Amino acid sequence: MKKYILFDNDGVLVETEPLYFEASKRALKEFFNVNIQFDDYMKIMTEGNGVWVAAPSATKEEIIIARNKRDIYYQQYLKKEDIAIENVHDVLNELSKKYKMGIVTTSRRVDFEIIHENRGITDFMDFVLCVEDYARSKPHPDPYLKGLEKFNATNEEAIVIEDSQRGLIAAHSANIDCAIVYNEFTKTQDFSKAKYKISKLEDILKILD
Template sequence: MKKYLLFDNDGVLVETEQWYYEANKKSLNEIDVELPFDVYMEIMARGGTAWEVAKKHGHTQKTVDEQRRRRDIYYREFISSEHIEIDGVVDVLEELSKEYSFGIVTTSRRVDFDLIHSQREIVKYMDFTLCVEEYPRAKPHADPYLAGMKKFNALKDECLVIEDSQRGLSSAVNAGIDCAVVENTFTASHDFSSATYKIKTLRELPTLLKSLKR
């Protein structure tokens, strides 16, 4: 029986993935490097970084480090000014909090995560939040979700991961934990064939969980 829900953050609880792409693209454009969406999607799916493209164009690590710093600035500007709410998230968390315990497991940096949630109510429903600095290897490795499971002192069968990307799904699969993938137009090209469940929006999660009790 499921008792613990491990949520991805970006694309599941807040709509930030588009703005992370835009920040990367803007930063790379400053050094005359294009970042086509399909290329970015392939990199994202396997857990790479946009800076691979810069290095393929012959840019040095020093240049990459500077543009990464600028990317981070652009991203923080985007998430501070753009609409990143996902309709129904707080309602679903409120409903499910009566029966389940929650954690967030994200590849976001803590500084960005805290900025995203500083004026939102999402994290008040969470028992913990894990950012990329707080486990050994990022998604698609198993480490993030194994760390989340350990936080709950839970068994794998007691947990359900909620994801929206191939990289995140791979992390759950590698950890041996069931995963429900939420449909997201941004990651529509990803391979979700190994997902345990698929739902169109987070609002369908309570219905899914009820069906698992039967």
């Protein structure tokens, strides 16, 4: 019986992934004259690498400068674009009546706080784990293993809600059932290891009944 839900953030609770791509694409072009293609970007993300591998001749110092500018662009987008996903609050309200919930994200804490300022989503959560809170990021299992630890839960008691292959690999490696929610941005990725595939977040209520 499931008692705990571990949510990915980007693409599941808020629609931020296209903005991160645009910020990364902009910085790569500006600093390294690299026009990264969407498919190449998705492959890099799935493997858990930084986007800067697309500029193999870049020095560490150049990457630091480009990364800082990318982060500025990303935060600018976050503050002006609509990133809400429909019915998230209603779904979380229903789930909170039966389950304990947490967010496990690869976002930096500073970006996460911008994303969720006055949004109310974190009010439903027992904790939030950001990229600073575990040793290795997705697709390694560390983030979700840390989530189990926070709940003092077994893997059988938990379910992960993800939208990316990288997150699915992390959940699968942690031996936790994973439901993939459809996202237009990640629709071409391999979700064959998912326990469930749902078309929208509301469908998680049917799975858990």
